[in-house]
Amino acid sequence: MKLEHASWMEVKKYLNKPRGILLPIGSTEQHGPIGLIGTDTICSSIIADGVSEKTRMYIAPKISYTPAKFNMKFAGTVSISIEVFKGLICEVIQSLLKHGFKFVYILNGHGANIEPVKEIIEELNNCNIFIKSWWDFPEVNILRKKFFGEWEGMHATPSEISITQINHRKIINKNLNDCAKLPPKKLSAKFIKDHSGDKHGHPDEHFRLFPDGRVGSHSALANPEYGKLILTSAIRAVTKDIKLIEKSIQ
Numbered sequence: 001m002k003l004e005h006a007s008w009m010e011v012k013k014y015l016n017k018p019r020g021i022l023l024p025i026g027s028t029e030q031h032g033p034i035g036l037i038g039t040d041t042i043c044s045s046i047i048a049d050g051v052s053e054k055t056r057m058y059i060a061p062k063i064s065y066t067p068a069k070f071n072m073k074f075a076g077t078v079s080i081s082i083e084v085f086k087g088l089i090c091e092v093i094q095s096l097l098k099h100g101f102k103f104v105y106i107l108n109g110h111g112a113n114i115e116p117v118k119e120i121i122e123e124l125n126n127c128n129i130f131i132k133s134w135w136d137f138p139e140v141n142i143l144r145k146k147f148f149g150e151w152e153g154m155h156a157t158p159s160e161i162s163i164t165q166i167n168h169r170k171i172i173n174k175n176l177n178d179c180a181k182l183p184p185k186k187l188s189a190k191f192i193k194d195h196s197g198d199k200h201g202h203p204d205e206h207f208r209l210f211p212d213g214r215v216g217s218h219s220a221l222a223n224p225e226y227g228k229l230i231l232t233s234a235i236r237a238v239t240k241d242i243k244l245i246e247k248s249i250q
């Protein structure tokens with residue numbers, strides 16, 4: 001059910017009924033010594049795939065280039081400005097709505113995307129655009145807490161890395177694994193509150209404070225078995241959320 005694997009006539013037929021579309025968004029940024037650069041996009045995409053299977057909804061091509069300026073001191077990170085990101089999201093949403101998709105459900109995997117997307121939704125003044133991050137749902141958070149407790153942290157979290165390990169590369173390299181074996185610096189409650197939504201400072205400062213890229217997250221606790229349980233729970237929670245939306249628009 002990927003939009004890019006459908007023909008326009010199939011999409012037209014789908015739109016005979018009031019149907020929505022999923023739009024996974026993530027990032028292209030460092031995720032610590034053993035986390036993949038594409039972690040955020042992999043997580044939102046794999047959850048969207050599962051939701052699409054259950055709801056028979058189309059998935060729009062994922063958006064991986066997003067704002068991640070604070071990580072620009074780390075090799076491999078690609079960051080676009082908030083203005084460009086907002087413009088991109090806005091035009092993608094408008095295109096989809098123009099064709100008659102009844103709603104757009106943005107499934108997010110990267111903290112810094114939340115505020116700009118919410119601003120766009122407000123500017124478009126359309127109540128059929130939704131954004132949810134996969135960690136927004138209580139049932140998902142119960143698992144994150146149960147498996148990793150405080151070591152879940154804020155960036156390069158063991159839960160997101162666990163999800164990537166289900167069917168993507170698990171980094172096995174002695175030096176990198178040794179580096180990730182040590183617990184990261186513990187964060188204060190104030191730091192977590194002040195920096196939620198990836199409100200991190202200048203890239204130099206961020207690199208100085210968190211030189212291996214982990215922000216309070218003990219990535220080495222990641223495990224694909226936990227990943228499968230978190231994934232199943234996220235798919236179930238998002239599907240439930242979408243069923244409610246579908247009910248309300250019929």
Ligand SMILES: [Zn+2]
Nearest residue numbers: 039040156160
């Ligand atoms: Zn991430």
